[in-house]
Amino acid sequence: MEILFIFLVVFGIIVLHGPVSNWYNRFYVRRQYKKFLSQETFLHSIISPNLKYYNRLNLEDQRKFLFRTYLFRRAKRFHYIEVTESAEMPVLISAVAVQLTFGLDKYMLNYFKDIFVLKDDYHYGFYSRPFQGHVDHSGIYLSWDNFMKGVKGLSPNCNVGLHEMGHALAYVNFITQTEEDKHFKKEFKSFSKVARPIFESMQKGSKNILGDYAGTNYHEFWAVSVEVFFENPLRLRHELPALYNAISMLLRQDPMVVLNTNKLAA
Numbered sequence: 001m002e003i004l005f006i007f008l009v010v011f012g013i014i015v016l017h018g019p020v021s022n023w024y025n026r027f028y029v030r031r032q033y034k035k036f037l038s039q040e041t042f043l044h045s046i047i048s049p050n051l052k053y054y055n056r057l058n059l060e061d062q063r064k065f066l067f068r069t070y071l072f073r074r075a076k077r078f079h080y081i082e083v084t085e086s087a088e089m090p091v092l093i094s095a096v097a098v099q100l101t102f103g104l105d106k107y108m109l110n111y112f113k114d115i116f117v118l119k120d121d122y123h124y125g126f127y128s129r130p131f132q133g134h135v136d137h138s139g140i141y142l143s144w145d146n147f148m149k150g151v152k153g154l155s156p157n158c159n160v161g162l163h164e165m166g167h168a169l170a171y172v173n174f175i176t177q178t179e180e181d182k183h184f185k186k187e188f189k190s191f192s193k194v195a196r197p198i199f200e201s202m203q204k205g206s207k208n209i210l211g212d213y214a215g216t217n218y219h220e221f222w223a224v225s226v227e228v229f230f231e232n233p234l235r236l237r238h239e240l241p242a243l244y245n246a247i248s249m250l251l252r253q254d255p256m257v258v259l260n261t262n263k264l265a266a
């Protein structure tokens with residue numbers, strides 16, 4: 001009798017687990033969506049004046065973008081180190097993460113619960129050069145001055161927010177394997193087929209639009225590629241078309257197409 005009972009419980013857990021958790025997820029998302037609607041205007045008022053990427057999306061995608069930003073921001077603890085907190089900080093940082101992962105299904109970077117905002121360049125560990133941002137097991141670190149320079153396009157080809165989110169995305173998929181996006185993991189192999197030879201030639205001294213820092217190691221190559229893909233798509237596509245296409249396939253988005261759509265609409 002007892003065995004039968006245990007069997008039924010185990011059977012019940014196995015059979016019902018999927019439907020119950022799916023139901024709960026749908027319920028959770030619907031509840032969050034209601035809460036999000038009351039913040040939609042606020043989020044738009046911060047993101048629209050700052051993020052060109054957002055303004056180029058159609059209305060439906062803008063709403064999806066804002067909802068993802070809302071969920072991302074809600075899930076993180078933001079810490080402010082020697083910098084005065086402002087309302088736009090957590091919103092814009094979340095928005096940049098959403099920009100990078102907009103074509104993917106998994107976008108929460110769930111392993112990272114903490115995001116640290118610093119004022120400007122800082123020193124970290126035993127490195128002698130100053131940092132603009134970094135990612136390690138304890139969280140995502142960003143310096144606000146540099147972050148905003150990237151968002152406003154004041155530093156050509158550089159966007160520290162996208163750069164660090166690029167590291168974080170690779171981290172959750174390959175290092176902690178806590179949030180694996182099936183498409184991203186699979187497609188990363190195709191990306192590497194194109195990217196590895198370019199990276200290796202850079203290590204031998206060849207120069208290209210990515211700049212010397214991308215040749216430091218393959219992690220940096222990936223993070224810099226992400227920055228240039230969004231910040232200077234026209235030149236990247238012209239100079240390294242295979243790499244541009246590989247990133248576009250990997251991230252399931254194409255900044256040039258968004259640009260073209262915008263041009264047509266204008």
Ligand SMILES: [Zn+2]
Pocket residue numbers: 163167219220223
């Ligand atoms: Zn880096």
